[in-house]
Amino acid sequence: MNKATLMQTNDSANITLSGDGVSDDYQLRAYLRVSGELVSFVEEEVLPDAGISAAAFWKGLAVLASRFTPRNRELLQQREELQEAIDNWHRRNPESGCGAPESFLREIGYLVDEPAPFIIGTQKVDAEIAEISGPQLVVPVLNARFLLNAINARWGSLYDALYGTDALDGEIVSSTGYDTRRGAQVITRAKAFLDDAVPLAEGSWAEWTGGQLQLANPDQLLGTIGDNVILGNNGLHIEIVIDSSHPIGKTDPAGIADIRLEAAISTIVDLEDSVAAIDAADKIVAYRNWLGAIRGDLEARFSKGGETVTRTANQDRSYIDESGVIRNLRARSLLLVRNVGHLMTTPAVLLPDGEECHEGILDAVVTMAIAMHDLKRIGPLRNSLRGSIYVVKPKMHGPEECAFSNDLFDAVEDLLGLARNTVKIGVMDEERRTSANLAACIHAVKDRVFFINTGFLDRTGDEIHTSMLAGPMMRKGDIKHAEWIAAYEDRNVQIGLACGFAGKAQIGKGMWAAPDRMHAMLAEKAGHPASGASTAWVPSPTAAVLHAIHYHLCNVAERQRERSTETLVPLGKLLTVPLAENTRWSADEITEELHNNAQGILGYMVRWIDQGIGCSKVPDIHDISLMEDRATLRISSQHITNWLVHGVVDRFAIDAALHEMAAKVDAQNAGDPSYRPIMACPKGSIALAAARELIITGACQPSGYTEPVLHHARARAKQQAG
Numbered sequence: 001m002n003k004a005t006l007m008q009t010n011d012s013a014n015i016t017l018s019g020d021g022v023s024d025d026y027q028l029r030a031y032l033r034v035s036g037e038l039v040s041f042v043e044e045e046v047l048p049d050a051g052i053s054a055a056a057f058w059k060g061l062a063v064l065a066s067r068f069t070p071r072n073r074e075l076l077q078q079r080e081e082l083q084e085a086i087d088n089w090h091r092r093n094p095e096s097g098c099g100a101p102e103s104f105l106r107e108i109g110y111l112v113d114e115p116a117p118f119i120i121g122t123q124k125v126d127a128e129i130a131e132i133s134g135p136q137l138v139v140p141v142l143n144a145r146f147l148l149n150a151i152n153a154r155w156g157s158l159y160d161a162l163y164g165t166d167a168l169d170g171e172i173v174s175s176t177g178y179d180t181r182r183g184a185q186v187i188t189r190a191k192a193f194l195d196d197a198v199p200l201a202e203g204s205w206a207e208w209t210g211g212q213l214q215l216a217n218p219d220q221l222l223g224t225i226g227d228n229v230i231l232g233n234n235g236l237h238i239e240i241v242i243d244s245s246h247p248i249g250k251t252d253p254a255g256i257a258d259i260r261l262e263a264a265i266s267t268i269v270d271l272e273d274s275v276a277a278i279d280a281a282d283k284i285v286a287y288r289n290w291l292g293a294i295r296g297d298l299e300a301r302f303s304k305g306g307e308t309v310t311r312t313a314n315q316d317r318s319y320i321d322e323s324g325v326i327r328n329l330r331a332r333s334l335l336l337v338r339n340v341g342h343l344m345t346t347p348a349v350l351l352p353d354g355e356e357c358h359e360g361i362l363d364a365v366v367t368m369a370i371a372m373h374d375l376k377r378i379g380p381l382r383n384s385l386r387g388s389i390y391v392v393k394p395k396m397h398g399p400e401e402c403a404f405s406n407d408l409f410d411a412v413e414d415l416l417g418l419a420r421n422t423v424k425i426g427v428m429d430e431e432r433r434t435s436a437n438l439a440a441c442i443h444a445v446k447d448r449v450f451f452i453n454t455g456f457l458d459r460t461g462d463e464i465h466t467s468m469l470a471g472p473m474m475r476k477g478d479i480k481h482a483e484w485i486a487a488y489e490d491r492n493v494q495i496g497l498a499c500g501f502a503g504k505a506q507i508g509k510g511m512w513a514a515p516d517r518m519h520a521m522l523a524e525k526a527g528h529p530a531s532g533a534s535t536a537w538v539p540s541p542t543a544a545v546l547h548a549i550h551y552h553l554c555n556v557a558e559r560q561r562e563r564s565t566e567t568l569v570p571l572g573k574l575l576t577v578p579l580a581e582n583t584r585w586s587a588d589e590i591t592e593e594l595h596n597n598a599q600g601i602l603g604y605m606v607r608w609i610d611q612g613i614g615c616s617k618v619p620d621i622h623d624i625s626l627m628e629d630r631a632t633l634r635i636s637s638q639h640i641t642n643w644l645v646h647g648v649v650d651r652f653a654i655d656a657a658l659h660e661m662a663a664k665v666d667a668q669n670a671g672d673p674s675y676r677p678i679m680a681c682p683k684g685s686i687a688l689a690a691a692r693e694l695i696i697t698g699a700c701q702p703s704g705y706t707e708p709v710l711h712h713a714r715a716r717a718k719q720q721a722g
């Protein structure tokens, strides 16, 4: 935790502080020193419409911080103590060849008693969460252009998604003009989809020439918007766009110009792993974008294809149903906000003892105060029609941490004058202690939980870190196919169903981290609804459209009913550590693994640290673009650390790999004019040093998280850049 150095203090107005690479003007507010920029933002842009006085707000934050900070620190201490106990077990049992046993984990309190069977009591949940199964998009909050795209990603063109990606056959269309052969394949594929999802009473959609539409199930014909037809299947809408004057429509026997799908049913506006936000200035960009998004008046102006584009959130539309009644058609994704976890602190607010405020506490208070603009119907558009605020809480370790969030949310509700459980919580099931005690975790938030989601990327990082001393782990690619992960995914669904999530809350699956590989996504992500998950993460609006297909072809409610009688996969399987059975890798295999991880680490960190980009498509060692964020960085760095700890690699090999991969990453980024090469100076950049630190000190980094090293390095880079 950073203790900033106060250069000058006085009771009244401005204080100049120089901290760990961060300097700012602070103002005194109810015993807190608050960044002047944050004071202005909150007092001028958030509070007036939220209907809370500045005095009440800051006093509330100060009280809340003094009440929750000691408990937050104790919880972090508990993480350390449990980790230490597990590490010591491995030190005492060096030849065990397995993770610390269940009996020991129970003895130290890592495993807690299961609660008696219970059903969650969450209420006032929007249909997008409780009733509609479909894709969940994640978007980095710092990018208003992307954020607006995400909001509008509730609908997307199936023709575009099939044409512009490799979805059809694994190949991207190469011609610059319209490729008629490809276009025909797209139309055939899209109409085959209609035959599956909304079949005609007779014949195929390919043969439909317009006129009266007779569906096999007439209830699927919902209504019309002008000439366009609105169809429904499994709670999702489809729009058949009829326009005989359109270049595509005029070649179609029925004048179909496009088939549009309801796609990103909900979107997570991410303040966590996909962003680089280290100080007050960064946090304000995040909070301001969240404010604009939730009010509905966010605007982004940018140039695209040589033109200036102004992007805003779409208005809902209406269609006329078969009996002539006008019905609303939601045009925007339901917005959820991911706060940061319990670990980090922020220099945006300093506590009376000079320590930084826990960032999770600040996020809770500010993002919820901002969401009051929606509850009070201040902006032009509505998010939650049921009057709820949806906060996703990442990286919680076990039931005590969930209970902490629950109490924190209670306190924020009291501060903001909100009815109890107005704020809903999405629990990321992404740390081992949470997976292993999932029922108890859900119980701790049982009246506000709106999702459990298997964040398998962080979860893999924690799997490695927790059992760091157990032995060398499998190669990274093999960990995904090991016994623990199947048990983790199955138990998450089974426990969610046993706690009554069906029809009330989401059971969610993780991210597709290869944004350009849509053909593979179409093949693999069908498994998510088939597993009984009512949602799963996608990286882009296009991926949302394609993943929506899966929810048409699989009825999740039925799958949930089928799975609800299954016997729970035993905890022992979940606790099976992905240790390598055969550690006699060849020198080439070791180098390949090391290079792959080192390249991913550098490719991601260099953008995070030098450019403040928290999530990007990083070309991997074979130049395939992968979505990298802090969770994937956690895996790659922890993996090398694990092999270092067990002597599979040594520091010399790591340094050599980092230097070799630095050259590769520099070459991969050569076309980016804002890129500063890692090897521009002989010793390498801050990012190179940080990557090395992350690996070498990985066993001591809290839970193997990357944030402390990243924040510190970014602060230095910002300072260096002036």
Ligand SMILES: CC(=O)SCCNC(=O)CCNC(=O)[C@H](O)C(C)(C)COP(=O)(O)OP(=O)(O)OC[C@H]1O[C@@H](n2cnc3c(N)ncnc32)[C@H](O)[C@@H]1OP(=O)(O)O
Pocket: 137, 138, 139, 140, 145, 146, 147, 149, 150, 270, 273, 274, 304, 455, 457, 458, 511, 515, 539, 540, 541, 615, 616, 617, 627, 628, 629, 631, 632
């Ligand atoms: C482990 C975890 O925590 S996973 C959750 C964290 N990860 C994420 O949030 C990933 C979200 N996805 C992204 O940020 C991006 O898709 C990236 C960084 C992976 C790729 O970004 P890019 O390389 O710029 O994507 P690409 O060039 O293919 O597409 C850009 C276009 O798609 C849109 N787009 C791409 N991703 C998104 C998104 N997540 N939300 C909204 N729009 C998006 C952009 O707005 C842009 O369209 P525009 O030019 O009309 O504005």
Ligand SMILES: O=CC(=O)O
Pocket: 273, 394, 428, 430, 454, 455, 456, 457, 458, 459, 510, 511, 631
């Ligand atoms: O947050 C998601 C993850 O996979 O980690």
Ligand SMILES: [Mg+2]
Pocket: 273, 394, 395, 428, 430, 455, 457, 458, 459, 631
């Ligand atoms: Mg995560």
